[in-house]
Amino acid sequence: MRIARYTTGEDPSYGVVEGDPGQEVVAQVQGDPLYQPIVFTGERVPLEQVRLLAPVIPRSKVIGIGRNYADHAREMGGEPPARPMMFLVPNTAVVGPGDPIVLPAGSSEVSYEAELAVVIGRIAKDVPPERVPEVVYGYTCANDVTARDWQRDDGQWARAKGFDTSKPLGPWIVTDLDVADLAVRSTLDGETRQDGTTADMVFDVPTLVSYASAAFTLLPGDVILTGTPAGVGLVEAGQRVEVEVEGIGTLTNTFVRR
Numbered sequence: 001m002r003i004a005r006y007t008t009g010e011d012p013s014y015g016v017v018e019g020d021p022g023q024e025v026v027a028q029v030q031g032d033p034l035y036q037p038i039v040f041t042g043e044r045v046p047l048e049q050v051r052l053l054a055p056v057i058p059r060s061k062v063i064g065i066g067r068n069y070a071d072h073a074r075e076m077g078g079e080p081p082a083r084p085m086m087f088l089v090p091n092t093a094v095v096g097p098g099d100p101i102v103l104p105a106g107s108s109e110v111s112y113e114a115e116l117a118v119v120i121g122r123i124a125k126d127v128p129p130e131r132v133p134e135v136v137y138g139y140t141c142a143n144d145v146t147a148r149d150w151q152r153d154d155g156q157w158a159r160a161k162g163f164d165t166s167k168p169l170g171p172w173i174v175t176d177l178d179v180a181d182l183a184v185r186s187t188l189d190g191e192t193r194q195d196g197t198t199a200d201m202v203f204d205v206p207t208l209v210s211y212a213s214a215a216f217t218l219l220p221g222d223v224i225l226t227g228t229p230a231g232v233g234l235v236e237a238g239q240r241v242e243v244e245v246e247g248i249g250t251l252t253n254t255f256v257r258r
């Protein structure tokens with residue numbers, strides 16, 4: 001099932017996206033499906049007539065995982081870490097499909113990172129890897145936009161990966177997805193830049209969620225970013241980045257300078 005958050009000019013709603021590419025319709029549901037069973041309101045709108053929003057606004061946290069693909073660790077000049085390398089991002093960094101990513105004043109090296117994002121569905125603490133499917137609500141695409149100069153200069157990643165608009169999520173959440181071997185791609189102005197697979201993760205999704213839950217209580221709506229394959233690069237104002245995860249869809253955002 002594909003769960004979208006959207007607006008037609010009124011308050012945001014949630015809906016189930018139905019139909020084949022080009023013919024999709026959003027079937028509105030009552031309330032927030034993260035917290036209540038799916039009940040359709042009966043209202044249906046063609047997808048092209050809605051504005052999609054970030055499918056989830058994390059209530060408490062976005063957890064990022066650094067260097068989780070060996071080829072990306074090497075392009076950054078290192079080896080993959082011996083254990084998952086976690087960082088935290090404030091929920092104010094999250095934006096949705098089509099929203100502008102504002103290049104921060106004071107950084108001159110901003111990069112895209114195409115990633116699979118895990119959306120947590122239940123309160124979870126000390127979850128063993130084999131029980132992780134019980135606490136995952138679904139998956140979406142993420143762009144882990146990073147100010148490389150700030151990442152290098154600050155010595156920790158809060159500012160480099162947490163500035164406003166740096167965490168686009170979308171276009172929707174797909175529940176019931178086998179994420180063991182999915183293509184993860186990015187394009188810059190239509191040109192392919194990253195073309196990896198989740199099969200090449202150093203630590204797989206069950207390991208990451210279990211590891212994160214050992215340190216933090218995970219809450220419904222928390223998001224875990226799972227790392228990016230090789231091919232990252234710098235962007236300039238006016239450029240468009242598409243993140244595609246097989247089985248989910250495509251998240252498109254354009255970079256602007258204000």
Ligand code: MG
Nearest residue numbers: 113144227228
């Ligand atoms: Mg990343």
